[in-house]
Amino acid sequence: MSSSTERRTDGRGRTTGSVLSGLAVAVGCALFLGGFVWGALIYRPYTVPTDSMAPTIAAGARVLAERVDGSEIRRGDVVVFKDSVWGDLPMVKRVVGVGGDKVSCCTKEGRLTVNGVPVEEPYLQSDGPASPTGFKAKVPTGQLFLLGDHRSDSLDSRVHLTDGDHGSVPRSAVSARVDARAWPVGSVGMMDRPEAFSELPGGTSQPGPLRPITYAVIAGTVLILGGAAHGPLTRRKGRNRG
Known part of the structure; x- marks a missing residue:
């Protein structure tokens, strides 16, 4: 005999189990779909062509970046930006200074300083100094000072120090903030926010x-598969009993 749950039917002859499985598929x-649409509206994928952000982001890696306004950017953020002085293609760098900051390198211990405060940078490519060449700059209001994590192989604000904005770019040049690595598989994960900043x-x-977008997609997948499997499992169970 089937269980009491399976025997109960609605006015159209459907069992409680089939109703619940249909509801699970619908919610799933x-x-x-809601998770994918939400993600598509907020996030954009980018490919980082060089190793200037290694080891945080390897050359050729794919990242997911949240569309944000430049006013939302803080120190330590890894951002996607485009500036005519730097080139015609989107670039990915880390913000180490904002408007009004005095950024310099390096201390006797080889650290970067922001407004005289040494900054621990565990994400750097090597254990050596924070920059192979010393530099000093004051970031103009409304601007951002950007460096790559692979300091010996990154063309960043240090290269543009003689420009009118002391190597910085306007906040308006930023189009997105990197939240996660999406490829290759071994590097998939969320980007940590540096504690020092x-x-x-x-x-x-x-x-x-x-x-939450990822959780919504995973939960939806589980509900769809679980609900869709109810019918075949119930029929198989009935055949076994027969």
Whole structure:
């Protein structure tokens, strides 16, 4: 005999189990499609062609970047930007200074300083000094000072120090903030916010909604597969009993 749950039917002869499985599929589809649409509206994929951000982002890696306004950017953020002085293609670098900051390198211990405060940078390519060449700059209001994590192989604000804006780019040049690595598989994961920058005025930014979007897609997938499997499992169970 079938269970009491399976024997109960609605006015159209459907069992409670089939109704619940249909509801699970419907909710799953809503979560799955909603998550993808939500993600497509907020995030954009980018490919980083060089190793200037290694080891944080390897050459050829794909990243997911949240569309943000330049005013939302904080120190420590890895951003996607485009500036005519730097070139015609989008670039990915880390923000180490904002308007009004005095950025310099290096201390006797080889550290970068922001407004005289040494900054720990565990994401750098090597354990050597924060930059193979010394530099000093004051970031103009409304601008951002950008460096690659692979300091010995990155063309960044240090190269443009003699420009009118002391190597910085306007906040308006930023189109997105990198939240996660999406490829290759071994590097997939969320981007950490550097703790050292959180201690400076203004703190660090908060991650975008990528986690809840991912959870929605996963939950939707589970509900769809679970609901779709109910019918075949029930029929197989009935045949076994027969």
